[in-house]
Structure formats: C-alpha cells, structure tokens
Amino acid sequence: MGRGLRKSEGKDRLIILDFVGNHHSFLNRPEMLFASIIDGPQNRRKIVDLAKNANKLLPAGCYVNFDLEFIDFLISLSEDELDIQYDRLKETLGRRPTYTEFYNAGASLEKLRRNRGSWWEFVDNKGDLKADELEVLEEHLQWFKDLAVTRTSKCYKLVLLTTLIEHKAFQSQVSIDDLAEWARQWFLDNPEWISDLPESKQQLASLSKSEWRAHWRTNPVKFWCTEEPESKIAWFDISNQQFHFKQSISAIQYDLFLSMTVDINKQRLASYKHKRLSITTPSTSNVVQFPERVQLPFFPNIKIACGHFKTGNAEVSELVNAPFGYGNIDNSRHFIARASGNSMNGGKNPIYDGDYLLLEQITPNNAGSISNTTVAIERQDETGDNQYLLRKVLKNPDGSYTLRAANPDYDDMIASEEMVTFARLKGKVDPLELFVGQELMREEIPPLFNEEFNPGNWQSGHVVLKEKNVQILLVTLNKQGKGSEHQYHDYFIDDKHFHWQSQNSTSPSNKRGREIVEHQKLGSRIYLFVRESKLRGKTASPFMFYGEVQYVKHESEKPMNVTWELLS
Known part of the structure; x- marks a missing residue:
C-alpha cells in the first residue's frame, strides 16, 4: 500500500484488493449453504461435487450459481x-x-x-x-509397500508377523513348530480374534499340535512364501522345515526396520479387525462372520474400454470376493475391472458401460489360442501410460488379426505390433456378489446398483429404487447424537438374523410397510448395509455390506420391528 500511495504523473487513484485471509470467510458461505444436504462431515471434495450440480439438489424455485474459477479454487484446496x-x-x-x-x-x-x-x-x-529412518526406507522401500497391501483374506499373515517380531526372530531360522505354537498362544492371549479361525480350529486348548501345525503351515506360512502380486517378490522362504526372511537387514538398521514394520503391521491389523473380523452388538454376544471366500484383485482405476483405447492405472487394487460359477478361480491370474463405453453392447451377451468384468491374465503358461475370443488389449500411449481396449479377436487369412466390436456402430481395427493381449474375458459378474463383506462409503453404494449418488435420495436409512425393484437398508447401530424419535432399535440377533426398526410412520397396512412384508411376492430384493457409528474419527464412517436379506417376520407397527434373514 505504501508504494501504491506514491504520487505519479497521470495517477489519480489507488485501488486496493484485500485477499488476505478472506478465503476462509469466502468458503464459509458455500459450506453453510450445503450443510443441510451433505450427509456426514463436510470436506472440500464433497463441496466441489455439489457445486458442480448444485441446482439438481435444491428445492424447486431455488438456484445458486458459482463462478468456474471458484470451483477450480475449491479443487486446489481439496487436493491437500x-x-x-x-x-x-x-x-x-x-x-x-x-x-x-x-x-x-x-x-x-x-x-x-x-x-x-x-x-x-x-x-x-x-x-x-529422521535420517536413519530414511536410510532404512531407501533400503527396504518395497517391503514396506508390499506389507501395506499384501492380501489378507484372514488375519493369519499379520499374526505370524506379529509373533515373529515379538519373539525377536525376524532374521532367524524358525521351525514350523515354533511358529505354530507362538500363534496358538497369541490367539489364546487375544480371544477376540479366535472367531477369525475356522470353526473346527477354534477350540485351541483341545486341538492337537499336529492339526494346528498343519493349519498354520497351509495358511499363512505358505502364503508368506508366495510372490506378492505387484513386486513379484516372495519375502519369506521355507527350507528344511525352517522359515526365514529372505532379505538381509544390517545390524545397525535392524531395530528401526522392525519398528517401521510394526507401525504398518499394526495398522493392517486394526483395519482388518474393523472391516472383517466381526460385529458384536450391545444386546447379544453373537458374532456375525462372513464365510471364507477367495479374494480377487479389483482395479477401480482400470476402465476396460468398450469404444476406443482408454488410459488406466493397474498399480492400485483392492480385494473383492471371487464370483461363483466360474470354476477354479486363481487370484494370481484372475482379476476384476469395469467396462467403459458401448462398443461391446451387442450380440447375445452384451457388455454395457459400467459392467463389472472377470478377466484372466494371459501369461506364457496359459496363452493358448485367442482367435475368436474376447480379450483385453494393452498398449502404451505417447506418454508411456497403459491403455486398454476390449475386442473380439479374429484371425485373417494373411496371419494378421482383426479386432471387432459387438456393436456394429464401431469399425473393425487391425491389430498392430504395439498392441499386446493383456487378458481374456471370462464373463460379466454381479457387483453385489463381489462386495459382500466390504466397507463402502455412502457415495460408493449407488454404483453397485448402476445408480448415481445424490445426497437427496441416499441420505435416508431406507432407499427404494422403483425401476430396479430394489430396496436398500442403510443402518447405523450407534445412534448417538440423534433425537430420541430417530433412535431406531437395530441389532444383530445372531449370525444369520438382523433386527431392524422402521421409521415411525411405517405400518403393514401402508405402502412402505407392504413393500417390506410382501417384498418376495412383489419381486423386490432387499440389501443390508450396516455401520457401527456415523463417524470414524472426524469423517463419515463407511458401511459394511452384508448382502441380500429376506423378510422373516415383524412385530408391532409405527414403527415396525422387522426380523431379516441374511442370505449371504
């Protein structure tokens, strides 16, 4: 301002624009505006999404306009x-x-x-x-990265690692007998985890040593000696009945390496316990468990393009259930990705935009013939990023290959040398089957039903999708912070039945009540999502998906107390 106030020929005024700290009050207005329609704690990303489509969510006669630069500014803030x-x-x-x-x-x-x-x-x-921690990280970065994402259909791999560190044997040659005995004692000392064992193995005190040893060798010892999918490194080995870590750790780095490993392993155990172990309700001692299923990698960032080549990221995956009906599924070869576009929308088995696809990676050991089959094709764009395309492969008389879409609106393509057959299509799968036992944020639930998230439609606890003849129960067990009129009584009766209390206006004689009681007769399918509380820390808590449920009985009305049977 001082420099601006200096006089100069032809200068008759000074304009001052004060932006210092104003972005805070500037953001208060949209945050307050959207407070009533954002479900759960607000964050910048939610406000960005709402700002882009604000008028669709507001009551009739109301509108709001945001400058595009404001939205760009919000995006820049949300990225940190x-x-x-x-x-x-x-x-x-x-x-x-x-x-x-x-x-x-x-x-x-x-x-x-x-x-x-x-x-x-x-x-x-x-x-x-710290400097010495950085040295450990540089030396063992891939180990820490693999540990953070290593597959865990059960807690066993994490428990083995825990006991190995507790007994100061991370770099030692350890017998299977010792590993098994350490694990047995760990479960006895931590009884809340015993429910993660097969039912036949839960009576640890009376289980023979040989039976328990065989179980522990099969899983997790075997799987820790198997290559990790991303790095292709097997971190442990077993030879002459001795289990050991294959990489060397210098003596000066050993303690720090262990403490950094423990930090990640503890988080994996905490995450596993929250997501998969069990739910014990306040009103019952029964524990709800999911049956053991083979887990497959799901790559949400790969869009198998049904149109033109599309860029995707195959480096980050999550685990989902393997679908039924496809024979022997191997999680080292099979994976799930989604279709994008409509070029394969045709013929007897059309593939639609957004469909979930089961694919089998093509390797030298299972390449076989690809002629007349539908495959995912990979190539790199000019920046080196991978691109993917789904097409039926036809071999031409001259030995070249034609890539044909199922939709006649798309022209044939001739395969070039830059294209590599990446995976063969096994079939379309039902996402509702894949995600049972998975945690999902509220906004991640609509895509399972090929719906778009809209807070106005998805903030209630009972969502009805009329066109799909589907009902969705979104249940929060702990109702703290709710008024007494909204504290519905919901809990697991046992591992196969759930007690759910409807809204106070629902009775068997009105439309909503009949949709519940007569849902099988009406052909309506009902799906259950449950979370312990509304918040996890300071952010919204995800829901656990329990799959399809079926009406058993109800008592009283306004509200109705309904018993559901879990079908998954």
Whole structure:
C-alpha cells in the first residue's frame, strides 16, 4: 500500500484488493449453504461435487450459481486433504502420528498410496522422517509397500508377523513348530480374534499340535512364501522345515526396520479387525462372520474400454470376493475391472458401460489360442501410460488379426505390433456378489446398483429404487447424537438374523410397510448395509455390506420391528 500511495504523473487513484485471509470467510458461505444436504462431515471434495450440480439438489424455485474459477479454487484446496489431516493430527498429539492413528482419524489410505506412494514415503514428504529412518526406507522401500497391501483374506499373515517380531526372530531360522505354537498362544492371549479361525480350529486348548501345525503351515506360512502380486517378490522362504526372511537387514538398521514394520503391521491389523473380523452388538454376544471366500484383485482405476483405447492405472487394487460359477478361480491370474463405453453392447451377451468384468491374465503358461475370443488389449500411449481396449479377436487369412466390436456402430481395427493381449474375458459378474463383506462409503453404494449418488435420495436409512425393484437398508447401530424419535432399535440377533426398526410412520397396512412384508411376492430384493457409528474419527464412517436379506417376520407397527434373514 505504501508504494501504491506514491504520487505519479497521470495517477489519480489507488485501488486496493484485500485477499488476505478472506478465503476462509469466502468458503464459509458455500459450506453453510450445503450443510443441510451433505450427509456426514463436510470436506472440500464433497463441496466441489455439489457445486458442480448444485441446482439438481435444491428445492424447486431455488438456484445458486458459482463462478468456474471458484470451483477450480475449491479443487486446489481439496487436493491437500491428506496434508491437512496429518498436520491437524500431529498438532493434536504433539508428535508424529502413527500409521494406525492416521487411519483411525479417517484418512483415505487408498488416496495416500495413489498420490504419495506409501506411508513412510508420505512421512518423509512431510519432513518427519529422521535420517536413519530414511536410510532404512531407501533400503527396504518395497517391503514396506508390499506389507501395506499384501492380501489378507484372514488375519493369519499379520499374526505370524506379529509373533515373529515379538519373539525377536525376524532374521532367524524358525521351525514350523515354533511358529505354530507362538500363534496358538497369541490367539489364546487375544480371544477376540479366535472367531477369525475356522470353526473346527477354534477350540485351541483341545486341538492337537499336529492339526494346528498343519493349519498354520497351509495358511499363512505358505502364503508368506508366495510372490506378492505387484513386486513379484516372495519375502519369506521355507527350507528344511525352517522359515526365514529372505532379505538381509544390517545390524545397525535392524531395530528401526522392525519398528517401521510394526507401525504398518499394526495398522493392517486394526483395519482388518474393523472391516472383517466381526460385529458384536450391545444386546447379544453373537458374532456375525462372513464365510471364507477367495479374494480377487479389483482395479477401480482400470476402465476396460468398450469404444476406443482408454488410459488406466493397474498399480492400485483392492480385494473383492471371487464370483461363483466360474470354476477354479486363481487370484494370481484372475482379476476384476469395469467396462467403459458401448462398443461391446451387442450380440447375445452384451457388455454395457459400467459392467463389472472377470478377466484372466494371459501369461506364457496359459496363452493358448485367442482367435475368436474376447480379450483385453494393452498398449502404451505417447506418454508411456497403459491403455486398454476390449475386442473380439479374429484371425485373417494373411496371419494378421482383426479386432471387432459387438456393436456394429464401431469399425473393425487391425491389430498392430504395439498392441499386446493383456487378458481374456471370462464373463460379466454381479457387483453385489463381489462386495459382500466390504466397507463402502455412502457415495460408493449407488454404483453397485448402476445408480448415481445424490445426497437427496441416499441420505435416508431406507432407499427404494422403483425401476430396479430394489430396496436398500442403510443402518447405523450407534445412534448417538440423534433425537430420541430417530433412535431406531437395530441389532444383530445372531449370525444369520438382523433386527431392524422402521421409521415411525411405517405400518403393514401402508405402502412402505407392504413393500417390506410382501417384498418376495412383489419381486423386490432387499440389501443390508450396516455401520457401527456415523463417524470414524472426524469423517463419515463407511458401511459394511452384508448382502441380500429376506423378510422373516415383524412385530408391532409405527414403527415396525422387522426380523431379516441374511442370505449371504
């Protein structure tokens, strides 16, 4: 301002634009505006999404316009959400957070891995890694990355790692007998985890040593000696009945390596316990468990293009249930991805935009003939990113290959040398089958039913999709913060039955009540999503998907107390 106030020939005024700190009050207005239609805690990303389509959500006669530059500004602020969460948590704790504390605070670990690589890389990026820790990270980065995503259909691999560290045997040659005995004692000392064992193995005190040893050798010893899907590294080996870590750790780095490993392993155990172990309700001691299923990688960032080649990211995956009806499924070869576009929308088995696809990776061992089959084709664009396309392959008389779409509106393509057959299509799968036992945020649930998320439609606990003849129950068990008139009585009766209380206006004689009681007669399918509480830390808590349920009985009315049977 001082320089601006200096006089100069031809200068008769000074205009001052004060932006210092104004972005805070500037953001208060849209945040307050959307407070009534955002379900759960607000964040910048939700406000961005709402700002782009605000008028669709507002009552008739109401509208709001946002400058495009404002939306761009919001996007720039939303991109540092991980940093904001970390900095706030660090300030609250007065020290560097652990990985588990960061997870419990509601941070998106998928976003962390996608944008920052891994936990310890993120900590280093924040300037919070000590020099000796950085040396360990540089030496053993791939181990920490694999540990953060290693497949865990059960807790066993994490428990083995825990006992190995507890007994200071990480770099030792350990017998299967010792590993098994350490694990048995761990489960006895932590009885809340015994429910994760097969029913035949839960009576640990009376189980013979040989039977328990055989179980522990099969899983997890065998799987820790198997290559990790992303790095293709088998971190452990077993020879002469001795189990050992294959990589060398220098003596000077050993203690730090273990503490950094423990930090990640504890988070994996905490995440597993929350997502998969069990739900015990306050009113019953029964535990709800999911049957053991083979888990397959699901690549949400790969869009198998049904149109033209589309860029995707195959480096980040999550695990979903293997679908039924496809014979022997192998999670080292089979995976799930989604279709994008409509070029394969034709013929007897059309593939629509958004369909979930089961694919089998083509390797030298299972290549076989690809002629007259539908395959995913991979190539690299000019920037080196992978692109994918789904087409039927036809061999031409001259030995070349034609790539044909099922939709006649799309022209044939001639395969070129830059194209590689990536995987063969096994078939379309039902996403509702894949995600039973998975945690999903509220906005991730509509796509399972090929619907778009709209807070106005999806903020209630009972969503009806009339066109699809589907009903969805979104249940929060802990109703703290709700008024007494909204504290419905919901709980698991046992591992196959759930007690659900309807809204106070519902009775068997009105339309909503009949849709519940007569849903089988009406051909309506009902799906159950449950979460323990509304918040996890300071952010919205995800729902666990329990699959399809079926009406058993009800008592009283306004509200109705309904008993559902879990079918999954």
